[in-house]
Amino acid sequence: MATINKRLKDIKRVIVVVGGKGGVGKSLIATTLSLVLSKRGHSVGLLDLDFHGPSCHTILDAKGVMPTEGEGIIPPEIHGIKLMSVVYYVGEKPLPLRGTEISNVFTELLAITKWGRTDYLIVDAPPGMGEEILDVIRLMKKGEFLIVTTPSNLALKTMSRLVKLLLEIRVPVLGIVENMRITKTKLTEELAKGLDIKYLGYVSFDYNLEGCISNPKKLLKTKFADNVKNILKVV
Amino acid sequence: MHEWALAEGVISTILTVAKKKDAKEITEAEIKIGCLQQIDENIFTTAFRELVKHTPLEKTKIKLKNEEAYFKCRTCELEWNLTNTTNALGREESEAIHFIPELAHTFIRCPRCGSPDFAVTRGRGIWVEHIKILK
Numbered sequence: 351m352a353t354i355n356k357r358l359k360d361i362k363r364v365i366v367v368v369g370g371k372g373g374v375g376k377s378l379i380a381t382t383l384s385l386v387l388s389k390r391g392h393s394v395g396l397l398d399l400d401f402h403g404p405s406c407h408t409i410l411d412a413k414g415v416m417p418t419e420g421e422g423i424i425p426p427e428i429h430g431i432k433l434m435s436v437v438y439y440v441g442e443k444p445l446p447l448r449g450t451e452i453s454n455v456f457t458e459l460l461a462i463t464k465w466g467r468t469d470y471l472i473v474d475a476p477p478g479m480g481e482e483i484l485d486v487i488r489l490m491k492k493g494e495f496l497i498v499t500t501p502s503n504l505a506l507k508t509m510s511r512l513v514k515l516l517l518e519i520r521v522p523v524l525g526i527v528e529n530m531r532i533t534k535t536k537l538t539e540e541l542a543k544g545l546d547i548k549y550l551g552y553v554s555f556d557y558n559l560e561g562c563i564s565n566p567k568k569l570l571k572t573k574f575a576d577n578v579k580n581i582l583k584v585v
Numbered sequence: 586m587h588e589w590a591l592a593e594g595v596i597s598t599i600l601t602v603a604k605k606k607d608a609k610e611i612t613e614a615e616i617k618i619g620c621l622q623q624i625d626e627n628i629f630t631t632a633f634r635e636l637v638k639h640t641p642l643e644k645t646k647i648k649l650k651n652e653e654a655y656f657k658c659r660t661c662e663l664e665w666n667l668t669n670t671t672n673a674l675g676r677e678e679s680e681a682i683h684f685i686p687e688l689a690h691t692f693i694r695c696p697r698c699g700s701p702d703f704a705v706t707r708g709r710g711i712w713v714e715h716i717k718i719l720k
């Protein structure tokens with residue numbers, strides 16, 4: 351516990367990207383957000399908390415890099431971002447874990463990683479509201495939650511359960527991002543209003559996005575990235 | 586080295602416990618080292634001694650004891666220990682487990698049924714077994 355607090359001491363803001371629902375674009379938004387912030391001269395860390403399906407390294411095209419060891423573990427910088435992920439150790443092999451084991455991995459990662467002075471630590475959370483989310487709440491007291499959803503009623507319902515939980519335990523919620531918008535609807539905005547949290551804007555469905563995964567330079571030039579920059583203005 | 590991070594954790598645990606017990610002096614600490622992480626005792630000791638300089642633990646003696654790592658398969662209930670597994674582990678795999686013991690689930694399988702669904706029942710991590718203090 352004390353070790354973890356010490357490790358997180360020099361981080362100014364921790365932004366946790368969550369959604370409740372799977373596949374809504376959390377990883378892409380978290381990674382793009384990191385890239386944009388880093389391009390603006392901030393020092394940025396990115397923590398991939400999805401142990402069963404880590405994605406950030408694929409989006410950033412992190413290959414052949416490893417953390418360096420020195421009284422802890424220093425994550426390598428990829429396109430200016432300090433990326434920490436279990437992927438360095440397990441590669442593309444499966445990592446089957448049960449509840450407490452997930453919690454243990456999380457604790458170990460936080461205890462060994464030396465982020466150093468960091469303006470923003472972006473956390474890419476897996477779907478659901480299990481161990482990873484509860485542990486972020488328990489161990490990363492600086493965490494501010496950025497909610498990602500699609501305007502589908504199925505995603506919205508799962509997302510709003512998560513938001514209710516976050517509000518109940520009084521952790522800071524930055525607001526909701528509506529992702530993969532194809533047609534204009536007011537659903538997400540109205541739901542945000544109903545939950546009494548900020549609607550941060552939308553990110554359009556971008557048909558060219560798939561071709562930009564593993565190519566951060568190209569990713570930054572997409573409409574998707576422009577939309578993410580607009581969200582950043584509101585946050 | 587990861588041993589440094591572990592030593593840091595151990596030191597802060599000892600200090601917290603000692604404070605709770607109102608200790609004036611901490612004379613000895615017994616530290617149990619689970620074998621799963623293959624912690625290098627020499628590096629650990631060096632790290633410990635370096636990190637306690639100018640702290641109340643500067644003169645504290647440390648005793649290191651090992652605990653063999655045991656697994657229990659959740660599928661067929663076989664229990665086995667690390668020594669029966671290590672031969673199969675390569676350097677990179679041991680290294681991964683060294684940092685995060687749960688990564689065993691990527692590299693170790695039940696020797697009887699091949700399941701990756703097992704529990705580490707003993708010998709995970711590092712912990713302070715007990716401390717001797719003066720009040």
Ligand SMILES: Nc1ncnc2c1ncn2[C@@H]1O[C@H](COP(=O)(O)OP(=O)(O)OP(=O)(O)O)[C@@H](O)[C@H]1O
Pocket residue numbers: 369371372373374375376377378379400403405475476477529530531553554555556557559560563574
């Ligand atoms: N605005 C968008 N336009 C088009 N495709 C998108 C958009 N946002 C995300 N995607 C695509 O949707 C898929 C899911 O995205 P991503 O992996 O970021 O979601 P996730 O919420 O992190 O998923 P998981 O819950 O599994 O972690 C990806 O294939 C991604 O390329």
Ligand SMILES: [Mg+2]
Pocket residue numbers: 376377378400405474475476
């Ligand atoms: Mg994801």
Ligand SMILES: [Zn+2]
Pocket residue numbers: 658659660661662663695696697698699700
């Ligand atoms: Zn078995």
